[in-house]
Amino acid sequence: MSTIQTSLPRGVAISEPSAWVRLKTNRNVIALWFMLPAAAFLILFLAYPLGLGVWMSFTDEKIGRSGVFVGVENYEWLWDDSIFWLSVFNTLLYTIVASAIKFAIGLYLALLLNRHMPFKAMIRAIVLIPFIVPTVLSAIAFWWIYDSQFSIISWSLIKLGLITQNINFLGDTSWARASVIIANIWRGVPFVAITLLAGLQTVSPSLYEAATLDGATSWQRFRFITYPLLTPIIAVVMTFSVLFTFTDFQLIWALTRGGPVNATHLMATLSYQRGIISGRLGEGAAIATAMIPFLAAAIAISWFGMQRRKWQQGSDQ
């Protein structure tokens, strides 16, 4: 110690850092600078528009004309609008049916992929391809597959003798709904499967071996080992899946644009139709704002799932 002290020149005391230096090294101040770019983007183009959207839903703004406050008129108008309620119904139908089937097939596919087989890595990589390719581009392929005259599905079914004439996939209301749901499932299954597979891989195989020795059937192994250990990740994955299905726009727009006779209009597509194409920004914003309660519910569920997961992990650490 003393050697160090003597090596210092005499009279040079270690001075108190100046206010500027303290400011420069204050972690809160540094953090402010570090957060600035991200915060700027998120506030300018996310938080502000979110608030602006709610405000616009209370005005009669149109494209090229600023609006005045009209209270809940837009909502009253929508309340009596059967097309709006049809779009709510379609959205719920689309979300519930597509999410349920995506979950079932996704979980099944994840269980298959988790088994031992040759070329496992390659097969897993291939499974994810529908998720990589831009939705609109694969939707265009589905558009062609669903073509009213040259559909390959109709052709195959006719050749197999199951039907006698072409199915009008996107022209008939029920078929159109089924068709967009199938296309959505096709695109969503890889996401569900690969994320659940990542969860499955954390389940130790010795649990299954122990259960088998105790005489458990394969259903019991799934029900009492796989499912409980997978519940938290299922909660998160399905919340994301529901969220993205509920707010889907591009698949519908590329395939049907809401037709035939509004049978496939989702709230997002109706909002675009009214807000941008017809130019009634206020009304479109009101439809978009009406989606927020549903999203809040989905987020609450996701939050609950994550908390539960943290609790589970805390207990085994």
Place this chain on the structure above:
Amino acid sequence: MTDTTLHAKAPTTAGSDESEGMSYLESLPRRLVTLYLPLFIILVVLLFPFYWMGLTSIKPDEQLIDMEKYNPFWVVHPTFKHISKLLFETQYPRWLWNTMYVAVGATTLSIFASVLAAYAIVRLRFKGADTVGVLIFFAYLVPPSILFIPLASVIQAYGLFDSPLSLILVYPTLLIPFSTWLLMGYFKTIPFELEECALIDGASRWQILVKIVVPLAVPGLISAFIFSFTLCWNEFIYALTFLQSTPNKTVPVAIVNEFVDGDIYKWGSLMAGALVGSLPLVILYAFFVEHYVSAMTGAVKE
């Protein structure tokens, strides 16, 4: 710690992956029925649209509409007419360039902002860091479908309407929450003793970030980059709303709006357009499968 290392390299951590488990107990016919057959069917369904896309884009027109004389599942005299028409008679290269420009620009901006934000949240532990982390997670859950109308008027007000620059500025709102969340997980795995050493040696926070943290988090950066790039390429509703003139459009928007002319022979070039627009992503994905998967699962598991 276990959580973050898990998602950093999910495929290798699981014991079940390398060990055979109990699969040796199964007989081959049983495996055939319970594993290979269903897997094969699912794979065929998942890949068929791409086969169909590729096949249509090289099929001569007369074979496309004559399904009696030619078997529609195959092509007799493949042609590159559709693809060359796409590349030389339409503005497709321009659209491809726009998409690339927007995706690279928005991704670079987002990664820059996300690295700084994630580092601040994880390592500077400033006042309210946890709250900011939660807010960013919420931002991830706000979908474009409820923002495009107000954003259109914001973009109009800034005078950026019909400019690809508007997309470069808006896409980071989709990418920053995701990348920040992902990078936070990676940064947590870097031992902070390294940073303490650097601090004692007199390094500033910026130097620590650039010289220590970022080089150690390269796999995470690649994951974030690939995933963000894919999201940009895939984005549709903002591009549809903000871009009006034909030469400024991105591939997904142009495909939907510019090729729909009621022509019965449009299918060949339409499918060629979809195929060419998908290829860059599929190639990128083929090189970085592991990173992509870890990005996807990481964002969900975090």
